[in-house]
Amino acid sequence: MADDKFKSTETYVATDDLTLAVNAAVTLQRPILIKGEPGTGKTQLALEVASSLRKPLFEWHIKSTTKAQQGLYEYDAVARLRDSQLGDDRVHDISNYIVRGKIWEAFQCDEQPVLLIDEIDKADIEFPNDLLQELDRMEFFVYETKQLVKAAHRPIIIITSNNEKELPDAFLRRCFFHYIKFPDQDTMRSIVDVHFPELKKSLLSEALNAFYKVRDVPGLKKKPSTSELLDWIKLLLAEDIPLEALRTEGTRKIIPPLYGALLKNEQDVHLFEQLVFLDRRSDNSPNS
């Protein structure tokens, strides 16, 4: 059993509490709900769990128009109607027109799969309620064919949410929960190490300093997160920005180069520029 525990991989840094929550969900075969700021690696987690446990992955990405039923199956009435007009023999068997959804596919897998239900909060407010029985008992009923579909192996279900909608209590009770908090400087260092092994230590620490300073600016609508930091470092490397340009400690504070990768909101950029301007003015004023 020792090797089917999830832990940090070469490409993903998982904190102790996250590892334990995932392993609890795997052991008890219950769904796990992952929340956190956008860009902290929620979706990535499912890919990493699947690859590190060597299990097949089924991804179900939720949109605002997704219905719970679509994850189970859909009955293609139009195709059947058309076939009946053309005199196709297939028309006598209704099961020919049942289109399987992601949950059905995962239930039918030969080994235990990982099922990712991505951004469940995007869907209608009743969506989670419609999946209670399916996630709890891991079975559902196909009315058209009077058939009960039961999971051969209870899948490891990973559900992510961006907190756009609150989820119903009855749904939450059935899940494990983990909130990915924003990594501290040390964790962030190891995350960056994993993604850019050859990065110079000096550049990294300067970049991290600048990054956390931007995050600390009060009133930002969207604080830059891990994925933005990684993009920014990628850009810095590509543009070969000199180390000095990143230093914000000097008397004249400057906006970090390529800030567009960090700040994604016009108002934030505006606010940031204002603060920098005020800072600079107070630095330049004669000592009083």
Added chain:
Amino acid sequence: MLIPFFYQLREGGMKTSITELLTLLEAMQSGLANDSVDDFYYLSRACLVKDESKLDRFDRIFAAYFKGVDDSLSDLLQDIPEEWLRRQAELHLSDEEKAQIEAMGGFEELMQALQERLDEQDERHEGGSRWIGTAGTSPFGAYGFNPEGVRIGQAGSRNRSAVKVWDRREYRNLDDSLELGTRNIKVALRRLRKFAREGAADQLDLADTIDKTARNAGLLDIRMVPERHNAVKVLLCLDIGGSMDDHVRVCEELFSAASSEFKHLEYFYFHNFVYENFWKDNRRRHAEKIPTLDITHKYASDYKLIFVGDATMSPYEIVYAGGSVEHWNDEPGSVWAQRLLNTYPKAIWLNPEPRQRWDYTPSTKIIRDIMDDRMYPLTVAGLDDGMKALQ
């Protein structure tokens, strides 16, 4: 042994259910948390807490309940604070003052008292001489005057030992204790939903298809209809500035979170009361004005109009020309309000002030008269009533 802990959580206001407790016990039985108390903390958190705003509360209850269960926990009361104190003492205290601390019972005594007060205290505190907070003379807190004061929330990061994870209270910022849950609000707003078929025909209309096919002598005649969409359109006018600022942020967040419930949602801001202009960007409120007449001309009368404001002002601002505090208005605000109401018959006023206080402000009474008593408090029940009135 966990049953008292479970009840402690429920007394502490967490909505932990029996199912979740059983899950935790099951997880412990399968040996997930045998190694350390840390693992147990992580596991119980994953099982029992389902909302990040409750994490801080969980941490506090966990710390209070399991104090002394693990020996290493008691280190908390001795190690770190002594370290802080020593550092502070070296920096700031004269020998005389150090002797004073000894007189108070020494470091350990002080720290014990600190922990006890932390347990007792349940809100942010400023000033005063007993509670822990800022700018007071209690020995505990920040920016205080007591020479042996202990700074809280500064040396915390130096405490790296994992045992005290729950005492670090990392989730403090997420504890919102918002009265109106977004979910409640959304359920209330759903009352407004009105479905209508608009847009491209992309769904099979089974009944019509059967009907048409039968009329067509059995030859298939497929009929499609557009999907049902929510057709509710809302104009949201928010009072901004002064006492309203806190409320406005809450309203904005709730309404934008609920914007999926509406087909169109437009925001406009005003100050205290409605006059000839609104604006959309509060920073450029004087430069980019939107004439009220433009709004009534642009948005058809099937829009529903929702004002959000505390309705607290001088009555002159409503009933007199030139009464506005910001500019000269040629016509009184009540005239403009009436024009808006004539264009949008479905309108309500949401007031974040508690209903008991409404009778004491004359301006609130005037506005209620203008609104035909369609003023509702900004609570779940009030929203519910308001949405009924808008239907």
